[in-house]
Amino acid sequence: MNIPAQYDPSLTEDKWYAHWLEAGHFHSVPDDREPYTVVIPPPNVTGVLHMGHMLNNTIQDVLVRRARMQGKNACWVPGTDHASIATEAKVVHRLRDKGIKKSDLSRDEFLEHAWEWTHEHGGIILEQLKKLGASCDWNRTRFTMDEGYYKGVIDTFVEFHEKGLIYRGVRMVNWDPVALTALSDEEVMHTEEHGKLYYVRYAIVGEEDRWITVATTRPETIMGDTAICVHPDDERYKDLVGKKAIVPVVNREVPVIADDYIDLEFGTGCLKVTPAHDINDYELGQKHGLETIDTINADGTMSAEAGAYEGMDRFECRKKFPEELDRLGNLVKVEDYTNKVGRSERTNAVIEPRLSLQWFLAMEELSKPALEAVINDTVQFHPPKFKNSYRHWMENVKDWCISRQLWWGHQIPAWFFGEGEEDYVVARTEAEALEQARAKTGNAGLTMDDLRQDEDVMDTWFSSWIWPIQVFDGLHKEDEVAYYYPTNDLVTAPEIMFFWVARMIISGYHYRGEAPFKNVYYTGIVRDKKGRKMSKSLGNSPDPIELMKQYGADGVRVGMLLTSPAGNDLPFDDKLCEQGRNFANKIWNAFRLVQGWEVDEAKAQPEAAATAVAWMEARSQQAMEELDAAFASFRLSEALMTTYRLVWEEYCSWYLESIKPPFGEPIDGATKRATLEVFERMLKLLHPFMPFLTEEVWHWTSERGGHEDDLCVAAWPERAAYDKGILADIEMAKEVVTAIRNIRNDNGIPNKEKLELKVQPGDGYPAHLEPWIAHLTNVSGIEHVTEKVKGAFGFVQGTHRFSVPFGEGFDIDAERAKVQKDLEYQQGFLHSVRGKLSNEKFVSGAPEQVVENERKKEADALAKIAVLEEKLADLA
RNA sequence: GGGCGGUUAGCUCAGCUGGUUCAGAGCACCUCGUUUACACCGAGGGGGUCGGGGGUUCGAGUCCCUCACCGCCCA
Numbered sequence: 001m002n003i004p005a006q007y008d009p010s011l012t013e014d015k016w017y018a019h020w021l022e023a024g025h026f027h028s029v030p031d032d033r034e035p036y037t038v039v040i041p042p043p044n045v046t047g048v049l050h051m052g053h054m055l056n057n058t059i060q061d062v063l064v065r066r067a068r069m070q071g072k073n074a075c076w077v078p079g080t081d082h083a084s085i086a087t088e089a090k091v092v093h094r095l096r097d098k099g100i101k102k103s104d105l106s107r108d109e110f111l112e113h114a115w116e117w118t119h120e121h122g123g124i125i126l127e128q129l130k131k132l133g134a135s136c137d138w139n140r141t142r143f144t145m146d147e148g149y150y151k152g153v154i155d156t157f158v159e160f161h162e163k164g165l166i167y168r169g170v171r172m173v174n175w176d177p178v179a180l181t182a183l184s185d186e187e188v189m190h191t192e193e194h195g196k197l198y199y200v201r202y203a204i205v206g207e208e209d210r211w212i213t214v215a216t217t218r219p220e221t222i223m224g225d226t227a228i229c230v231h232p233d234d235e236r237y238k239d240l241v242g243k244k245a246i247v248p249v250v251n252r253e254v255p256v257i258a259d260d261y262i263d264l265e266f267g268t269g270c271l272k273v274t275p276a277h278d279i280n281d282y283e284l285g286q287k288h289g290l291e292t293i294d295t296i297n298a299d300g301t302m303s304a305e306a307g308a309y310e311g312m313d314r315f316e317c318r319k320k321f322p323e324e325l326d327r328l329g330n331l332v333k334v335e336d337y338t339n340k341v342g343r344s345e346r347t348n349a350v351i352e353p354r355l356s357l358q359w360f361l362a363m364e365e366l367s368k369p370a371l372e373a374v375i376n377d378t379v380q381f382h383p384p385k386f387k388n389s390y391r392h393w394m395e396n397v398k399d400w401c402i403s404r405q406l407w408w409g410h411q412i413p414a415w416f417f418g419e420g421e422e423d424y425v426v427a428r429t430e431a432e433a434l435e436q437a438r439a440k441t442g443n444a445g446l447t448m449d450d451l452r453q454d455e456d457v458m459d460t461w462f463s464s465w466i467w468p469i470q471v472f473d474g475l476h477k478e479d480e481v482a483y484y485y486p487t488n489d490l491v492t493a494p495e496i497m498f499f500w501v502a503r504m505i506i507s508g509y510h511y512r513g514e515a516p517f518k519n520v521y522y523t524g525i526v527r528d529k530k531g532r533k534m535s536k537s538l539g540n541s542p543d544p545i546e547l548m549k550q551y552g553a554d555g556v557r558v559g560m561l562l563t564s565p566a567g568n569d570l571p572f573d574d575k576l577c578e579q580g581r582n583f584a585n586k587i588w589n590a591f592r593l594v595q596g597w598e599v600d601e602a603k604a605q606p607e608a609a610a611t612a613v614a615w616m617e618a619r620s621q622q623a624m625e626e627l628d629a630a631f632a633s634f635r636l637s638e639a640l641m642t643t644y645r646l647v648w649e650e651y652c653s654w655y656l657e658s659i660k661p662p663f664g665e666p667i668d669g670a671t672k673r674a675t676l677e678v679f680e681r682m683l684k685l686l687h688p689f690m691p692f693l694t695e696e697v698w699h700w701t702s703e704r705g706g707h708e709d710d711l712c713v714a715a716w717p718e719r720a721a722y723d724k725g726i727l728a729d730i731e732m733a734k735e736v737v738t739a740i741r742n743i744r745n746d747n748g749i750p751n752k753e754k755l756e757l758k759v760q761p762g763d764g765y766p767a768h769l770e771p772w773i774a775h776l777t778n779v780s781g782i783e784h785v786t787e788k789v790k791g792a793f794g795f796v797q798g799t800h801r802f803s804v805p806f807g808e809g810f811d812i813d814a815e816r817a818k819v820q821k822d823l824e825y826q827q828g829f830l831h832s833v834r835g836k837l838s839n840e841k842f843v844s845g846a847p848e849q850v851v852e853n854e855r856k857k858e859a860d861a862l863a864k865i866a867v868l869e870e871k872l873a874d875l876a
Numbered sequence: 877g878g879g880c881g882g883u884u885a886g887c888u889c890a891g892c893u894g895g896u897u898c899a900g901a902g903c904a905c906c907u908c909g910u911u912u913a914c915a916c917c918g919a920g921g922g923g924g925u926c927g928g929g930g931g932u933u934c935g936a937g938u939c940c941c942u943c944a945c946c947g948c949c950c951a
Binding site: 003005006007185190340383385386388389392393396494495497498529562563564565567568569570571573575576578579581582583584585586588589590591592593594595596635637638641644645652653656657660663664738741742744745746748750751752825829832833836839840841842843844845846847850853854856857 | 878879880881887888889890895896897901902903904907908909911912913914916917918919920921933934935947948949950951
């Protein structure tokens with residue numbers, strides 16, 4: 001058998017993935033086992049895999065694979081999100097490239113294009129996840145607009161409407177003038193931007209040369225002003241309240257009103273009130289019964305109300321309008337100013353607050369159990385710091401604007417039959433709608449032609465908020481949802497805590513009476529090494545598929561996990577994947593070594609090997625204990641690191657070196673079997689992190705039968721009690737080995753040259769480790785002596801004194817200097833210990849155990865100092 | 877403006893209820909090494925006094941106050 005010296009992922013990964021699929025290892029059906037369920041955060045249907053998906057899905061796969069091996073009925077449901085606004089924007093863009101305007105198409109024609117796009121791109125990202133090794137149950141793949149899911153979304157709308165929780169109302173919404181739709185607050189990003197602050201004066205009616213000056217960042221809205229507002233306590237303007245001011249250019253008389261909403265310090269202390277274009281002004285308008293004049297069209301151009309400016313872009317108008325003000329003598333001054341501007345998350349367009357008729361879901365009552373669940377840890381957040389922002393948001397939750405002026409999505413199931421505010425019905429189907437409309441109007445002759453369905457669609461999140469339920473068709477059937485719901489863990493990004501996580505918890509309580517998952521693991525953002533967010537425009541985002549080609553999927557998975565504790569951003573560097581690849585290679589080579597040993601059953605097990613086997617057994621048990629603890633608290637990078645060190649440090653560097661038979665000689669059967677057993681156990685522990693490599697090696701280490709023998713479904717190793725004594729003993733012995741290696745290193749003594757080792761044993765000296773030490777240090781033997789050894793290197797471990805007699809021509813001065821340095825350190829240490837012990841308050845105040853420890857430290861230090869002083873005298 | 881989190885080796889991070897040499901890990905770095913699994917390697921090593929200041933305590937990265945800086949969320 002000739003196994004290549006380097007592991008080549010390209011030869012194994014596709015092979016094993018196909019094998020697992022064929023074996024049906026990822027497919028789940030309800031049975032009598034405990035379920036372990038994860039629903040994927042559905043990526044946008046037209047998206048391509050980026051580093052964020054890599055991180056997120058690697059984590060999910062680790063959790064799912066581990067659960068599967070633990071004997072749970074693991075079910076990871078994949079799928080995609082129709083992503084209403086993002087997808088529609090892409091389709092519009094693509095049509096534009098072909099010279100087609102959305103406005104030239106009918107709704108049906110447009111949707112045809114959108115579906116075409118969806119079918120073309122819909123599968124890509126899921127195929128990419130397979131490369132990563134994601135063990136999703138692909139038979140369960142869902143899409144938020146597939147038939148059953150669509151129906152579920154419509155049903156929720158109708159049901160909430162029947163309950164009176166969904167209502168229609170005129171509200172100030174965040175308007176995206178590019179996408180031509182309303183957005184929820186969560187879809188608006190606020191950034192600081194440089195602008196100007198314009199000071200504009202308005203003439204007061206009936207007063208000679210009396211003016212009132214306001215400061216505004218948005219002069220183009222002046223034509224929509226319907227009042228001037230001052231603070232009721234403001235002495236400067238008190239006498240003007242109740243008078244009228246003249247809006248420049250349009251020469252409209254508006255009242256001067258007073259309201260304590262006004263900030264006395266800002267600008268001039270006077271506010272122009274434009275209820276149509278500012279949320280606060282809108283509220284002021286409501287309160288004071290002001291007129292609303294809309295001067296801006298849906299597409300961001302000026303409306304007919306803007307007179308000569310009609311049709312001009314709002315930003316162009318912002319430049320031009322002040323010029324006219326200046327000519328008329330109304331512009332007092334212009335200052336540079338920095339203020340917060342809201343932009344659309346999707347189109348980056350500056351949001352225009354706009355009044356419109358939208359659908360809303362009343363949130364206050366609905367969200368109460370969802371708030372409680374997170375506060376009392378029924379749903380646990382990892383890391384828990386996110387609980388605070390969750391609470392803050394939930395305590396101030398606003399009604400959810402769920403309508404969007406788009407075509408791609410779930411069309412709102414409302415049909416209008418007249419122009420009156422209440423002239424509509426909400427129903428699951430056209431037939432139901434017609435029936436209801438007939439009843440409502442009392443007109444039995446009404447036909448579908450008399451009904452007009454609402455053009456709008458629902459917010460994307462209004463479909464994904466029922467994801468953990470409806471992927472199992474849980475709104476319509478009980479069989480599967482009863483088994484899989486609630487799911488176990490959700491892995492997602494903190495950015496969508498409000499968009500998605502909070503709302504899933506809300507709908508979970510509403511529909512199932514319990515939260516949809518027990519744990520939420522928040523990943524961080526994958527950044528480049530300079531700490532910048534990865535983005536297309538910066539071109540700093542590596543192509544995950546290329547990365548996997550270069551380092552193997554296992555290498556990339558390890559790379560993603562190495563430095564990303566929950567909630568922390570991940571500064572990504574190819575180096576991390578390289579480390580992952582190197583680790584894979586290390587495991588591969590450990591396997592090559594072990595596999596290559598010929599066994600001689602007649603050979604007795606050497607003592608050193610017996611010691612090593614006992615130690616490795618205990619050490620791997622201890623590591624499993626640590627691993628379980630790390631998983632229990634979702635510290636996955638720590639879990640990986642524990643495994644990494646167990647394999648590389650303990651198994652490869654210490655264990656294998658201590659059982660290696662001399663060159664060309666066979667190994668005894670007992671040692672070989674034990675070595676393979678631990679190795680296979682480690683393969684199991686590694687499998688969730690590195691599924692491909694481990695499955696490959698697994699099939700090399702033993703004869704494997706059918707699919708049920710795959711590592712993918714092998715039983716997770718059982719924990720057992722272990723010998724802590726040998727762990728401590730070996731730690732001491734390792735120090736001895738290192739000390740001798742140091743003597744060789746410092747004095748240029750080759751490993752091949754045998755050394756003598758003498759020891760004056762102290763209390764609890766583990767003599768049984770001597771063969772192990774001798775094996776690793778190439779000493780001819782370990783001799784017990786009762787007196788100090790002259791002419792030797794020396795070191796102390798615990799109370800045991802070791803000596804290595806000098807060979808030919810060693811550097812006595814260097815040795816003396818080293819001993820001197822050591823001595824000074826010990827003296828310093830003794831001094832600090834005695835400092836504590838001579839402190840009356842310490843001795844009386846500290847617990848007995850602590851004081852006792854200090855006394856022991858003192859004794860040890862004294863012993864060491866005595867040895868070192870002797871040594872120094874010896875070397876003089 | 878409100879809220880939250882952070883500041884520990886060159887980098888990324890551990891460090892739970894204050895007390896064993898607790899100052900740790902991985903990577904990077906330096907020295908040595910062509911020993912028959914692996915140079916995608918091995919052995920060894922240097923490096924931080926825990927952002928600044930103050931306090932509580934016998935004792936503080938670990939608790940409290942304060943300042944500075946950074947990040948995130950919300951308005």
